[in-house]
Amino acid sequence: MARSYLYVPADRPAMLARALERGADAVIVDLEDAVAPDAKDAARKAAADWLAGISPGGPIEVWVRVNPGPMGLADAAAVVSPALHGLCLAKCESPADAAAVDGVVSGREAALGLAPGSVALSPLLESAGAVLAAPALAACSRVAHLQAGEADLRAEIGMEPGPDERELLPIRVALVLACAAARVGPPVGPVSTDYRDTEALRRSTTALRALGYRSRACIHPAQIPVVHEVFTPSAAELGAARDLVDRFDTALRAGRPVIVGADGRMIDEAVVRAARRTLATGR
Secondary structure (H helix, E strand, C coil): CCCEEEEEECCCHHHHHCHHHCCCCEEEEECCCCCCHHHHHHHHHHHHHHHHCCCCCCCCEEEEEECCHHHHHHHHHHHCCCCCCEEEECCCCCHHHHHHHHHHHHHHHHHHCCCCCCCEEEEEECCHHHHHCHHHHHCCCCECCCEECHHHHHHHHCCCCCCCCHHHHHHHHHHHHHHHHCCCCCCEECCCCCCCCHHHHHHHHHHHHHHCCCCEEECCHHHHHHHHHHHCCCHHHHHHHHHHHHHHHHHHHCCCCCEECCCCCEECHHHHHHHHHHHHHHC
16 A cells, blocks of 8 residues: 655656655656646656556556546546556546546557556545545546545635644545545545645644545655655554454454453454554555
């Protein structure tokens, strides 16, 4: 499971060349906001050429953020390749938007001999309407998880978050619920534009983890170590989770579906599920 997603502009050759060396678990090659309108075609070709030179199945997930609308469909057609893990759909508003990209990707998979469903989708919700459509978007074909474009959202609804970002809580929880209900991965946390303030990044990332997030997008490599620190279980957390799972599994084999923890709490499969998730994250 990726903990960090590093955005890399597709029209910056030097940055693209080093994208897989910056320490992120995943990279998002950006064809949208980071690329000027008159550079879109060149950026698309650069991204496609770069992907063609990558061996598939590497340890780092490779995503491409495509533009909205018809331009995004052209982006998708150009960049689908064996090395591509998925597409981030900028300004995705409705299931119809995701379905249109799904159709293009299916055609390219068939043409390239890739297994159907090889390329995942991650809708980027950047408007109030998109957030309200989150449950439907999370349930769309190929969707691995959702993301929120909070800068656009704040501008649309006039939100002015304070230092603790509590104003964004309803939106962030809505995405967690939508992903959980659709049985897809947890949403990817939003970017923090001040990459120099690592302490603020740590506080906000810790708050996201408490809500159910397990990863975050980054705009600068300096943010990656902090994000990894927050989303990587400690040795103590892994040990406690392993002990809980082992004791519960032993009790289950003995016909006891409930055990009592060291703190006197009743523990059943619903509680143990969180411990299993911690172990999976640790791996």
